[in-house]
Amino acid sequence: MPAPTGHEVLAAVLQIRAGTLQVLLWQRGREPDRGRWALPGGRLGDTEDVEESVRRQLAEKVDVREVAHVEQLGVFSAPDRVPGARLVATSFLGLVPSDADPEIPEDTAWYPVDDLPATAFDHAEIVRDARDRLRAKLSYTNLGFALAPREFTISALRELYAAALGHPVSATNLQRVLTRRGVLAATGETAAPGPAGGRPAAVFRFTERALRVTDASAVLRPPGVREGERAEPAVGG
Amino acid sequence: MPAPTGHEVLAAVLQIRAGTLQVLLWQRGREPDRGRWALPGGRLGDTEDVEESVRRQLAEKVDVREVAHVEQLGVFSAPDRVPGARLVATSFLGLVPSDADPEIPEDTAWYPVDDLPATAFDHAEIVRDARDRLRAKLSYTNLGFALAPREFTISALRELYAAALGHPVSATNLQRVLTRRGVLAATGETAAPGPAGGRPAAVFRFTERALRVTDASAVLRPPGVREGERAEPAVGG
DNA sequence: CGGTGTTTTCGCCTGTTGGTCGAAAACAGG
DNA sequence: CCTGTTTTCGACCAACAGGCGAAAACACCG
Numbered sequence: 028m029p030a031p032t033g034h035e036v037l038a039a040v041l042q043i044r045a046g047t048l049q050v051l052l053w054q055r056g057r058e059p060d061r062g063r064w065a066l067p068g069g070r071l072g073d074t075e076d077v078e079e080s081v082r083r084q085l086a087e088k089v090d091v092r093e094v095a096h097v098e099q100l101g102v103f104s105a106p107d108r109v110p111g112a113r114l115v116a117t118s119f120l121g122l123v124p125s126d127a128d129p130e131i132p133e134d135t136a137w138y139p140v141d142d143l144p145a146t147a148f149d150h151a152e153i154v155r156d157a158r159d160r161l162r163a164k165l166s167y168t169n170l171g172f173a174l175a176p177r178e179f180t181i182s183a184l185r186e187l188y189a190a191a192l193g194h195p196v197s198a199t200n201l202q203r204v205l206t207r208r209g210v211l212a213a214t215g216e217t218a219a220p221g222p223a224g225g226r227p228a229a230v231f232r233f234t235e236r237a238l239r240v241t242d243a244s245a246v247l248r249p250p251g252v253r254e255g256e257r258a259e260p261a262v263g264g
Numbered sequence: 265m266p267a268p269t270g271h272e273v274l275a276a277v278l279q280i281r282a283g284t285l286q287v288l289l290w291q292r293g294r295e296p297d298r299g300r301w302a303l304p305g306g307r308l309g310d311t312e313d314v315e316e317s318v319r320r321q322l323a324e325k326v327d328v329r330e331v332a333h334v335e336q337l338g339v340f341s342a343p344d345r346v347p348g349a350r351l352v353a354t355s356f357l358g359l360v361p362s363d364a365d366p367e368i369p370e371d372t373a374w375y376p377v378d379d380l381p382a383t384a385f386d387h388a389e390i391v392r393d394a395r396d397r398l399r400a401k402l403s404y405t406n407l408g409f410a411l412a413p414r415e416f417t418i419s420a421l422r423e424l425y426a427a428a429l430g431h432p433v434s435a436t437n438l439q440r441v442l443t444r445r446g447v448l449a450a451t452g453e454t455a456a457p458g459p460a461g462g463r464p465a466a467v468f469r470f471t472e473r474a475l476r477v478t479d480a481s482a483v484l485r486p487p488g489v490r491e492g493e494r495a496e497p498a499v500g501g
Numbered sequence: 502c503g504g505t506g507t508t509t510t511c512g513c514c515t516g517t518t519g520g521t522c523g524a525a526a527a528c529a530g531g
Numbered sequence: 532c533c534t535g536t537t538t539t540c541g542a543c544c545a546a547c548a549g550g551c552g553a554a555a556a557c558a559c560c561g
Contacts, residue, residue, distance in 0.1 A: 031268045032308060034341075034352055071269060073350065076341040099338055102354045104271075104313040113310065115271055115352075117339045182538075199540080200520060207518080224529030225537025247403055247425060247433050247441065247548090419509075435509085437549055444547080454556095461558030462508025 033114045036081040037068035037150065039100075039157035040091060040121035041140065043174055043190045048161075049137040050154050051089065052144070056134065059110045060147035064138070066154070067091075068116070077117045085121065089135055093127040096120075096173035096238060100156050108149050116149075120157040122173035125187055141193075162192055167242035169210035172233035180218050180228035202231075208241040210234055270351045273318040274305035274387065276337075276394035277328060277358035278377065280411055280427045285398075286374040287391050288326065289381070293371065296347045297384035301375070303391070304328075305353070314354045322358065326372055330364040333357075333410035333475060337393050345386050353386075357394040359410035362424055378430070399429055404479035406447035409470035417455050417465035439468075445478040447471055 040051040052064040069084045071077060078097070085091045100118040108114065123129065138144055140158045143151055164170045165188065174187050185198040205211040212234045217227040277288040289301040306321045308314060315334070322328045337355040345351065360366065375381055377395045380388055401407045402425065411424050422435040442448040449471045454464040 032271045032310075034269045034271065071341070071352070073269075074343050076343065077339050077352075078341075101336055102314050102339055104308070104315075104354070106311050106313065115308070115314070117341070180538085197520070198538080199522090202539090204519070220528050220537070222529080223536055224527085225535090226527040226539070228538060247429065247438060417509085434549070436511085436551090439510090441548070457508070457557050459558080460507050461556090462506090463510070463556040465509060 031113070033112055034071040034077075035068055035114055035116050036071060036077050036084060036119065037066040037103075037116050037153060038081050038085055038097070038119040038121045039066055039154050040085070040089075040094060040123060041157060041161060042123040042127070042137070043125040043187050044137055046186060046190050047139045048141075048158065048191050048193075050140050050143075050157070051091070051131065051135065052138055052146070052150075053089065053132065053135040055147055062145075063147040064136075064144045064150075065147040066118075066150045067135075071117075077119075081117075081119045081121075089129075089131055091121070091123065091129050091131075093123055093129050094121045095124050095236065096122040096170065098160075098238070100153065100160060103149055103153065105149070116153075118153045118156065120160050122161070122170070124176055125174060126176035164238075165191060167240060169205075169208070169233060169235060169239050169241055171205070172210075172236045173238075175233065178214060178216075178230050178232050180230060182228060184231070210239070210241055268350070270349055271308040271314075272305055272351055272353045273308060273314050273321060273356065274303040274340075274353050274390060275318050275322055275334070275356040275358045276303055276391050277322065277326075277331060277360060278394060278398060278411075279360040279364070279374070280362040280424050281374055283423060283427050284376045285378075285395065285428050285430070287377050287380075287394070288328070288368065288372065289375055289383070289387075290326065290369070290372040292384055299382075300384040301373075301381045301387075302384040303355075303387045304372075308354075314356075318354075318356045318358075326366075326368050328358070328360065328366050328368075330360055330366050331358045332361050332473065333359040333407065335397075335475070337390065337397060340386055340390065342386070353390075355390045355393065357397050359398070359407070361413055362411060363413035401475075402428060404477060406442075406445070406470060406472060406476050406478055408442070409447075409473045410475075412470065415451060415453075415467050415469050417467060419465060421468070447476070447478055 042049055051067060053067060055061050055063055055065050067085060067089045068081065069088065071080050075083065081097060085094060098120050100120050103116045103118060106113060140154055143154060171188065174191060175184055181198050181202045185196050185201055188196045188201060202211065210233055211231050214230045214232055216230045218230055220227050279286055288304060290304060292298050292300055292302050304322060304326045305318065306325065308317050312320065318334060322331060335357050337357050340353045340355060343350060377391055380391065408425065411428060412421055418435050418439045422433050422438055425433045425438060447470055448468050451467045451469055453467045455467055457464050
């Protein structure tokens with residue numbers, strides 16, 4: 028008689044910490060893969076779908092209610108991906124704003140996504156997928172809102188994007204692109220300069236805090252159909 | 265005692281037929297949802313992952329070995345999505361080139377994705393997801409290869425794209441964009457004109473028949489890093 | 502064999518967008 | 532008040548997609 032197919036959910040929760048893109052992991056206390064680092068998650072419950080399940084498990088096991096965005100990555104289903112039982116996993120990407128510092132249990136820690144410790148099962152692959160998904164979506168959506176504080180300067184946002192993308196980002200270009208796409212807006216206020224002086228930076232925020240695709244460059248779009256002028260000329264205040 | 269969580273795979277197989285984007289459905293012969301139209305698929309086997317499973321089920325149940333591309337869409341897991349038992353589904357998008365005409369069983373038929381019959385369970389939602397995924401990826405990948413014959417004229421390709429995208433497409437622009445991205449190449453041959461005459465059309469083919477992301481417009485890319493000049497000036501052989 | 506109609510191809514122009522650079526603005530500290 | 536620092540903003544450039552029309556290459560007909 029075939030072993031019943033179990034289903035679990037796993038979340039790669041990412042956050043920019045200390046200028047680096049990091050992922051939340053916990054250290055397994057028992058076999059299999061005891062001592063190795065795993066993604067938070069758990070069994071799918073009888074009365075929930077996978078989205079509900081992953082949010083429940085996150086809130087329950089590692090106290091992360093500050094996740095600003097959760098999305099499904101995909102299914103991992105190799106028959107031997109977990110020794111012992113057949114277990115199919117639905118993986119998720121979770122994002123936490125950089126100004127949050129959620130309490131996490133003892134056996135839990137943040138690790139840079141590009142410098143993981145010994146990981147359990149196929150979880151390293153899931154982390155890679157999450158990182159790649161984030162990098163891709165930063166380019167054509169407003170997903171930055173889930174990495175940034177509610178309010179920020181362009182310099183701070185530039186650093187966040189550079190850390191997430193893994194390469195330098197021009198502040199000028201970042202501001203212009205995001206503004207033109209209508210996802211960034213100035214609050215009108217300014218931030219106090221640092222100890223070395225300098226012109227006070229304007230404070231910005233994301234206009235929406237829910238995922239939106241913003242890249243109009245969908246090639247081969249219908250003729251003539253320009254999606255309406257969106258960026259009012261940024262009239263300050 | 266909780267009902268065990270079963271797992272199934274479902275495929276929305278799409279093809280351009282008669283100038284319309286259609287999906288392969290079969291009519292259920294028993295309850296639940298008897299008489300309604302469902303996607304091909306079935307239970308996940310003990311020794312296969314979901315990708316293997318969906319290919320097996322397609323080949324087995326509806327004789328579609330001509331699918332040029334298969335990719336995972338996502339998980340559908342509402343507790344009540346299928347009456348009776350708890351069943352989690354991994355959905356897939358499958359694509360068949362327009363020149364193929366696979367044999368299909370009696371209870372099976374093609375339907376336009378925008379004019380579905382009464383569908384079973386949540387399968388209509390999966391079809392929508394598949395259609396949307398296809399439309400999105402046609403714009404920034406070479407996915408057209410999976411809809412088109414091995415060789416074709418620009419006019420024929422234009423019709424395929426128009427049918428898939430659901431809006432008119434300019435032949436000039438289509439050719440230029442795909443050529444610049446390096447996914448299209450002329451074979452050097454020409455096709456015979458139609459009964460009304462006209463200049464013989466050049467024959468093209470896709471340079472690769474595997475999925476590749478071709479949109480260099482990843483915003484905020486690393487400074488200076490231009491991805492190499494790829495389009496040789498199209499020196500007609 | 503030349504004219505007409507048809508289909509395809511190709512070059513040119515235009516508007517938008519992203520990338521880069523440098524000057525100017527606005528501050529702190531001496 | 533002068534210098535150093537940080538931010539902001541305008542200007543310029545290259546790449547690219549969309550649109551248009553002329554030219555090319557054929558069939559058919561008289």
